[in-house]
Amino acid sequence: MTWLATVDPLFVHGHVTWIDFFILLIRMLVGFGALMGSVTMMIWFERKAISGMQSRIGPQRWGPFGTLQTLADGIKLFFKEDLIPDQADRFVFKLAPYLALVPAIITFAIIPVGGTIHIAGHAVMLQIANPPIGILLMLAMSGISVYGVMLAGWASGSKYPLISSVRASAQMISYEAALGITIVTVVLITGSLSTHNVVLSQGGGIWHWNVIRLGFVPFIIFWIAITAELNRPPFDVVEAESELVGGFNTEYSSIRFALFYMAEFMNTITMSAMIVTLFFGGPSGWVPPVSHLKWIFPILWFVIKTTIFCFCYIWFRAALPRFRYDQVMDLGWKRLIPLSLGWMLIVAGFIIKPAWGLLMAAAVLFASVILGRAFVLGQSRETGAESVLPPIGQRPLPGHVLRAFTDKEEEE
C-alpha cells in the first residue's frame, strides 16, 4: 500500500483510517458544492458580461445584481413539464443528460485547487482526487461527454437534434486528436500524468509555467481545441440556434434540459481550470509573507486565473461569429493536428538534446512546406457540382422535369 502515499499525502501511514475516509468525504462534498456554486455564478457572470458587451443590462431582478437569477431559472425548470417525444428512445433519452453531466463533474475532481494544508496532523490536499493517470482520466471523460451530446440528439427521434449530434460527434472527435497531442507535450516535459505533479513542476515562478516553457503554441492549440470540445462559440455549430433550432437539446425540457445546461457551464469552468493547471501553473503564484492564512493565496491565484479564462470564453462568444461547419473541420484536421504533431516532435527533440530539437525543427519545417503545397494543390482542384456535371449550355434544363403538373396533366 505504499503507492497510496505517493497519490495523496493523507495516506502517509500506509493505510486508510476512518478519519481519512471522513476527510475524503468532506473534501468531495466541499468540492462538489463549490463546483455547483461556481456553475450558478458562471451562468450569472456569462449573462451579465455578455449583456454588458451588447449594451444590455442583463439579469437584475432576483438577488443583488441578479445573482440569484440562475437559482430562479433552476427552480422554474424543475417545475416544468418533462416531455419525452413519441419517437424518442426513452431509455437513451433519459440517460443522455447524465452522460453529459457526470463526466463534467468527474473531470473537476482531478484539478488541484490549492496547495496542501495541515489540519490536526492530517495533510489535506486541496484536490478531490489525485489519480496517477489524472490526465488520461480527463481525456477519457471528455470522450464520454461526446456520448452525452451524441446520444441526446440521436435518441430524440427528431431531425435537427440528429444533425446536431452528427456534427457534435465529428467535431468533438476531430478536435480531441489535436487536444491529445498537445497534452502529450505537457506530459513529456513533466514526466508524469498526475495533475498534481504537473502543477508542482511549474512551481518555480512564471518562467517555469508550461505556457512559456513549451513556447505558447501548445497552449494556443489546446485553447482552440478545448473551445471546440466545449461546443462554445465560435465553434458552436452543434448548438447553432439559427440553423438547428436549439441543437442536440431541442427536444429536452424541464430538469433534463437543466442538466445539459449545467453540464455545459460546468465543462466551461472545468476546462478553464484545466488550461490553468496544464499551462499556467495552477494554484502557484506569489504568496505574501504573512504568518496566517497562507494557504488561501494559492486558491485565490487559482480562482483568478480560472476566472480570466472563463471571461475569455464569454468574450469569444460576444466577439466572434460562428464558423461554418467545413471551416471547423478544416481548422481541426488541416491546421491544428499537423501543427500540434510538429510541435510535439520539436519539444520531444529538445528534451533529449538541443541538437535533436533543431533537427526536428528543420524536419517539421520541411514537412510543413510540403503540406502547405499539398493544401494549395488540393484547393485549386475543381470540386463540387461543377466538376461532375457537363458544362453550362450542354446541360439538360431542369425546368421541364421539375415543373409542377398542370391540372390537365394531373387528370391524365
Add this chain to the structure above:
Amino acid sequence: MSKPLSFFGGFKLTLQHVARFPVTVSYPQAKRPKQPRQHGRHVLNRYEDGMEKCIGCELCAGVCPANCIYVRGLDNPPDHPVSPGERYGYVYEINYLRCIHCDLCVEACPTQAITESKMFEFSFTNRADAIYTKAELVVDDQGYPQKLPWEDWREGEAEMTGGWMRATSPAGDASFEGVVQWTGDLGMGVKAPEAGQSANRDDEATGSKQLRRAFWRHLNPVDVNDDQRGIQGMMTQMQEKMTTAREKMAQRKKDKAEK
C-alpha cells in the same frame, strides 16, 4: 458604414461596449425621454381668463379617422358663458380604445382647443373607463392637464402640450416662422413657437431657445443622454464645462481690462 473590423476589432469593440452604459432602460422605474411632439393623451385647453377654448364645432369629430370623438355643442348661457364664442362643447368624449393618436383632431381644431400631452401610459379595466369625458380632459386652473390617479405622469410630460401647434407657421411658410398666430393658454400664456424651418433662425425670437432648454435630452441627435453615454458622454460634458469656464475667464479678463 465604417470600415470592416480586423480580427481583433471585434474583441476591442465588445470591450468598449462594456465601458459604455447600457442602452436598455429599466422601463417602469426609468423612462426614455419623450420626443417634443409625442402624441399622447388629449387635453382641452382654456383661455388665459379661464374660459374654455372649445366652441363645439365638431370638426375634430368629423376628421377623426377612428371615430373616437363624440362632441355635442350647445348655445352659451348668456349670464355665465363657458366659452367666448356663440356655442361651447357641451359634451366632449374621447374613446381611448379607439383613438390612434394621429393628431388630426389637433390639426382640425380652429381654436387650438384640443391638443395632446406627451403622456400615453394609462390603462383601464373596463370599457366605460376608456371613455374620457370633458370632466377629465379639461385642463385644471393652473392650465395643466389633470393628473388622474390611473395615469403614469412623469416630469416634463405635462409641459409644452400640443407640440404640433408650435411646430409650423401658417401654411408652413418659412417666412412666418416665429410669428405666433394663436392665443394664450390658461397658466401658460402664449406658447413659444418652434423654430427649424428657415436657415436664418433667431432663437430668441422663435422661442426655440426655451424649447431647447426644455428638451435638451430629446433633441440630442443620438437619442442617448450625455449622462447615460458613459465615458464618451463624460468627455462631452467636460468639454462643455471647459468651454464655459474659458468663456468666463475671457469675460473676467475683459472686465479687468475695462476697469
